[in-house]
Amino acid sequence: MQKYSEFSCFNVFSPAEFVAHVEINRPKSLNSFTPTAWKQLRDIFNLLSLDRDVRVIVLSGAGDRGFTAGLDLTEETFNLLSGAPLEEERLRFYKHQVIKEFQDSISAIENCRKPVIGVAHGISYGLAIDILSAADVRICASNVRFSIKEVDIGLAADIGTLQRLPKIVSSQSWVKELAYTARDFGAAEAERYGFVSYVLEDKQQALAKAMLIAGVIAKKSPVAVQGSKTLINYSRGRPVQEGLDYTAAWNAFALGNDMFEAAMAAKLRKPVSFEKL
Numbered sequence: 263m264q265k266y267s268e269f270s271c272f273n274v275f276s277p278a279e280f281v282a283h284v285e286i287n288r289p290k291s292l293n294s295f296t297p298t299a300w301k302q303l304r305d306i307f308n309l310l311s312l313d314r315d316v317r318v319i320v321l322s323g324a325g326d327r328g329f330t331a332g333l334d335l336t337e338e339t340f341n342l343l344s345g346a347p348l349e350e351e352r353l354r355f356y357k358h359q360v361i362k363e364f365q366d367s368i369s370a371i372e373n374c375r376k377p378v379i380g381v382a383h384g385i386s387y388g389l390a391i392d393i394l395s396a397a398d399v400r401i402c403a404s405n406v407r408f409s410i411k412e413v414d415i416g417l418a419a420d421i422g423t424l425q426r427l428p429k430i431v432s433s434q435s436w437v438k439e440l441a442y443t444a445r446d447f448g449a450a451e452a453e454r455y456g457f458v459s460y461v462l463e464d465k466q467q468a469l470a471k472a473m474l475i476a477g478v479i480a481k482k483s484p485v486a487v488q489g490s491k492t493l494i495n496y497s498r499g500r501p502v503q504e505g506l507d508y509t510a511a512w513n514a515f516a517l518g519n520d521m522f523e524a525a526m527a528a529k530l531r532k533p534v535s536f537e538k539l
């Protein structure tokens with residue numbers, strides 16, 4: 263897509279009407295994330311959120327090796343994270359700011375109004391789990407190798423995995439074991455605990471499945487789909503009644519006459535058009 267061509271670390275395609283495909287495009291470095299890459303990730307998802315030509319997004323990694331090997335472990339990134347040569351007090355303040363900015367990049371996926379379908383294959387380490395946990399739907403290829411890798415580089419995961427993953431999967435025990443050990447886990451385990459909803463034979467098939475789901479979503483009312491994303495995310499972790507109250511207010515505001523036209527058309531089995539929404 264022309265309007266996204268300035269982003270050097272990503273490709274953004276439009277494989278079908280109202281569908282955007284964002285591809286992390288640093289395959290020579292196993293799609294690892296430099297500071298430039300994580301800022302571009304934020305900017306792309308903020309733009310897509312408001313892009314009227316886009317209703318659903320598929321996110322994957324370029325090349326055969328993997329979705330991403332996580333944080334870029336080169337001097338450039340190390341220098342930025344280290345904050346040198348700032349003195350002690352400013353250094354801590356600076357580091358806090360960098361982590362917050364990085365967190366915001368991942369949150370841009372969750373806060374994007376449009377649903378995001380993450381497609382993982384091969385190496386999917388560290389940041390991969392942060393990113394995929396912020397996505398709405400997760401699909402993977404059978405060769406995927408996930409790891410909450412941060413403890414292996416001396417960090418407690420700090421940009422979303424520890425907050426989002428326990429809300430997605432069925433076992434705290436499993437999350438904690440993975441976070442403390444950084445051991446690799448594969449597609450079958452990810453599916454068993456509910457981290458991914460589909461495992462496909464290879465990357466191409468996983469992408470095809472994601473496109474199929476995206477195609478269905480793209481034809482639905484964007485008001486209804488984006489409302490659903492907002493309401494599910496709002497209700498997560500809040501008392502049911504609070505979620506219901508917010509939902510009532512949201513739908514009272516969001517439901518227009520088009521909604522009833524669509525319902526009638528569905529009843530009469532006529533094709534529904536959401537072009538005006």
Ligand SMILES: CC/C=C\C=C\CC(=O)SCCNC(=O)CCNC(=O)[C@H](O)C(C)(C)COP(=O)(O)OP(=O)(O)OC[C@H]1O[C@@H](n2cnc3c(N)ncnc32)[C@H](O)[C@@H]1OP(=O)(O)O
Nearest residue numbers: 290291292294331332333334335364385387388389411412
């Ligand atoms: C404020 C903090 C915020 C965020 C923190 C995020 C935390 C994380 O993301 S933790 C995860 C960090 N990543 C890693 O620890 C993975 C490091 N890489 C590896 O262990 C290995 O590369 C491998 C993934 C196991 C794959 O091994 P192998 O199959 O032998 O391939 P390689 O030859 O090692 O890699 C190919 C090519 O990619 C480059 N590369 C791989 N990972 C990274 C990386 N993380 N950063 C930069 N570059 C990476 C590797 O150097 C190779 O490049 P060449 O030019 O061919 O040497």
